[in-house]
Amino acid sequence: MSDTAPKPSNFIRNIIDEDLKAGKNDGRVITRFPPEPNGYLHIGHAKSILLNFGIAEDYHGRCNLRFDDTNPHKENIEFVEAIKEDVAWLGCDWGDKVYFSSDYFEALYAFAVQLIKKEKAYVCDLNAEAMREYRGTLTEAGKNSPFRSRSVKENLDLFARMKAGEFEDGTKVLRAKIDMASPNINMRDPTIYRIRHGVVHHQTGAEWCLYPMYDFTHCLSDALEGVTHSICTLEFEDHRPLYDWFLDTLETEHHPQQIEFSRLNLEHTITSKRKLTELVEGGHVAGWDDPRMPTIAGLRRRGYTPAALREFCLRIGVTKSDNVIEMGVLEGCIRDDLNKNAPRRMAVLNPLKVVITNYPAEENEIFEAANHPQDENFGTRKIPFGRELYIDQADFEEVPPKKYKRLIPGGEVRLRNSYVIRCNEAIKDSDGNVIELRCSYDANTRGKKPEGRKVKGVIHWVDANSAIEAEVRLYDRLFNHPTPDNSKDGNSYIDNLNPASLSTLSHCYLEATLADAKPGEQFQFEREGYFSLDPTHQAGNKPVFNRTVTLRDSWAKIENKR
Ligand code: ATP
């Protein structure tokens, strides 16, 4: 991130400014981004990443990348690696060390022993069902566990034996001893350790059969790292009293200040890792990096840039109020970026052959075309022209609708960067489909207006002889419903999937210069949108281009008409 970029202002930065003024934390600002490695990161995580790393950078502090890895049966190393790749791609620097909560398993165990010694934790033999009954409800106080009054000595002994592997899964847990009548259910003697035999943890292997719960681990990991501002989403507001209780009871050296902000929700998509996992595992998408997915990997493959995601996070801001952002806001950011930064090319997605009958078969010529209409620095490229071309099927109409400005029988149109042509004949197959146009060109219109007549339409084209064939994938919303997991019709989010979210065009023709495109490189295909060469592309294979975004926000118009 550059120093000249505008600095965002939000309530969290205001709090930090006040803290610094008051001399808190000796002027240090340490944040962290704490993903659970149980899936790929999504656009919501990007908001959190850019917030935490952005603050660390602007306040000359540090942001730790810490994997909160307390749930080994759902986590794996593929997710760890994918998360690192995504955070780095966003331009965030976590320094020399990646942190893992599992690095603290010994320290956390020692904290638990301290709690037992302070009579603030006990081993409980209630099974999961009984535990739920004892917990009470939002309107009813809970009941004390019959094991709550175990002696310190007995608790220390049982806890050590839990660690040693003497007890089966689910037969015993360690619980904090707080208050079963608390109006905050999180404070009703929450479980802090559970037994899990037979899992191999991606960092600690089979060393442990006793795993700390997320709430216990999270706040203490923050404290161990000296995190000053522990920034998280609003659903953790109710957990803050519990975190404070652990930190106060254990008298930790550092007591991070938790600040909550509202999650990012985006229309027509979902930002829940559990549901995204279901989409992948259920085969509803082609993987975590399917370009329709709201994952960072999916957006990257689709052709989004880190700059566009940063701009998006700036535009939506950071607040405490829950809202759902329109997809158009995200698309506006990538469109603005690519409009400025993507060179222009010509590509025909639904080809219709054109033969210029008065152009000699053995001849061809080269046109010079600007790579960017507003920016000379992009330079020019050479575009071959010959007797046989392709134009898009949508640019010819036998029976044109009103105000149609493109090619019609007997009509004229300009080929972009080239000549004016006239359509003399439409050739059809036995079903009556137009399969080829016979046209003539006007040699006097090379780069200048035809004299004495008006040619309104300009269409794109490619030279058939030199064109390269490609597959182009067009993407639409993954879900039909703006809030797919909360549609009032009772549908589940799976029912709300858009069956037309992917259209594959297998026989597109691209201008020859696109043979040099690099995986991930972005272009504007004139009149068609912004496209990017699929990053999985290997030289020698037919290229696949993903449409990142259309040229205009046609979706907004549809939405407004509803
Ligand atoms: P999910 O509920 O989708 O599994 P999570 O919050 O459990 O997401 P974590 O890996 O724990 O996923 O998230 C890491 C950090 O990212 C947390 O601090 C969390 O608050 C933040 N985060 C997750 N989702 C969003 C979101 N939609 N908007 C902003 N921040 C988010």
Ligand code: MG
């Ligand atoms: Mg979480």
